[in-house]
Amino acid sequence: MGTKMKAKFDGMCKNCGEEWHVGNEIFYQKDPKAICADQECFKSQGGSLEFRSNYNRPAQQTSFYREKIKFNLPHVDVPEGVTQSAETLVAVITKADQLARMFYPELDSESQVFGQIRSKLVDQLLVVIFNEYKSR
Ligand SMILES: [Zn+2]
Numbered sequence: 001m002g003t004k005m006k007a008k009f010d011g012m013c014k015n016c017g018e019e020w021h022v023g024n025e026i027f028y029q030k031d032p033k034a035i036c037a038d039q040e041c042f043k044s045q046g047g048s049l050e051f052r053s054n055y056n057r058p059a060q061q062t063s064f065y066r067e068k069i070k071f072n073l074p075h076v077d078v079p080e081g082v083t084q085s086a087e088t089l090v091a092v093i094t095k096a097d098q099l100a101r102m103f104y105p106e107l108d109s110e111s112q113v114f115g116q117i118r119s120k121l122v123d124q125l126l127v128v129i130f131n132e133y134k135s136r
Helices: 039-044 059-064 080-103 112-135
Strands: 003-006 025-029 034-036
Touching: 025 039, 034 039, 080 112
Parallel strands: none
Antiparallel strands: 003 025, 025 034
16 A cells, blocks of 8 residues: 655656655555655556545645554453443434534534533433433
């Protein structure tokens, strides 16, 4: 797999003649070797990119790019009680989503801010539910 990187040296593509300088974005793959500042030329040399979808995103979204983090999930049987709690949680999230849409009808529901508001409402709903449960 190749990667997009900043050039550490000035260089020129043996394939298409494209030149690049230190700090320019280039496409580089060690094996099989492929290198060019031009993505199409890089591909024509047998180069491929690991996070291809990220490079095709609009420029203003690149700041949201995150590195992959390894997550180890142990294999355990999920007890019935946990499944029931999860169903309660899903219901609470659904309700919080409805509330967020009601309070902020013009806010993009796919936005990070909307997600934060919804998440906060989930917390608050859980506190209310817990307090009502306790007072029974
Ligand atoms: Zn080239």
